[in-house]
Amino acid sequence: MKNRVAYFGVFTALALIFSYVETLIPFHIGIPGVKLGLANLIIVVALYKMSLKETYLLSVVRVVLSGFIFGNYFSIIYSLAGGLLSLTVMALLKKKGGFSILGISIAGGVCHNIGQLVIAMAVVETFSVIYYIPVLLIAGLITGLLIGIAADGMLKRLVNIIF
Template sequence: MKRNVAFIGVFLALALVCSYVESLIPFYFGIPGMKLGLTNIVIIIMLYCMGTKEAYLISVLRVLLAGFLFGNMFSILYSLAGAMLSLSIMTLLKKSSLCKIITVSTIGGICHNVGQLIVAALVVENYNIFYYLPFLLIAGFITGLVIGIAAQETILRVKRFF
């Protein structure tokens, strides 16, 4: 039990560091709110190495803490919606043995953007915002793929510690 608590603390700190580093990277392609998703490496590692409950815990705590430290209430709202939809879908895909880590991450990246877009449409009460959807699907696919490859390689190297 103490070991799990220590791992959760370390992974939460790592997730916050990834959030901070990502906030420093000038990554803008004309789409508001688009990010690399570096923190998802930590979440995927948690999902595959520790478990679903731990991944949800780290995800929620990271969104709240990063939002208070580096963002605002809207960033927390958007990020939480994207993170919960993404993690829920990734959890379901992980349970089916058909999907590999890279596929789970890629679909998770897409779902994260869809979750944020749904909340944005509800907040601004304008559904024209869905014109961003094709761009966000492509961005989610690319970043999810890159994050999936990084997470898979990391899991291969650290799995023995779990």
């Protein structure tokens, strides 16, 4: 039990560090809400190394803490919606089998943006933000691929570590 708590703390700290690093990277393509999602790397790795319950808890803790530290109320709401939808889809695809970590991560990246877009439609009370969907889907695909490549590399190095 003690090791599980320690690993959870390490994963939480890593996710917060990646969230902070992301705030330092000037990544602006002119579309609101498009980010690299570096902290999602930790969530993808946790999906393969921790129980699903712990991974959901990690995702919520990461979003809430990073929102309080680096964002605001709306960033927490948007990130929770995207993160929980993303994690749910990734967990379902992993359970079903037949998908590589790259495919699962790409699906997670795309679904993260879809979750945020649904919340944006509810907040602004209009469907007109749906016009962002092509750009957000492409951004989710690219960032999901990059996170998947990094997660695959991390998991190959963590193969002997049992959490």
